[in-house]
Amino acid sequence: MAILKTSQRVVDVPDGNPLLDYAKELGVPFGCHAGMCGTCLVEVEEGFDNLAPYSLAEQEMGLQGKQRLCCQAKIEQGTVEIKF
């Protein structure tokens, strides 16, 4: 079981699962759910390497630094802390 958290809340995520539903529980806002609008963009504060590689949509968005799209990213293992 992996962990997705913010500085204020924590949710358990089964290894290999998309962040989407769990990020919603943490209050991340969503728009298109398709990697197009950027609404669900977050900064990864901890555990960036615990996420699966960028999706094609994330590559096309031109994310910088430790940014990810919560409608696209999957957690592989461990703990990931996000900020939005």
Ligand code: FES
């Ligand atoms: S909800 Fe639009 S990019 Fe994720």
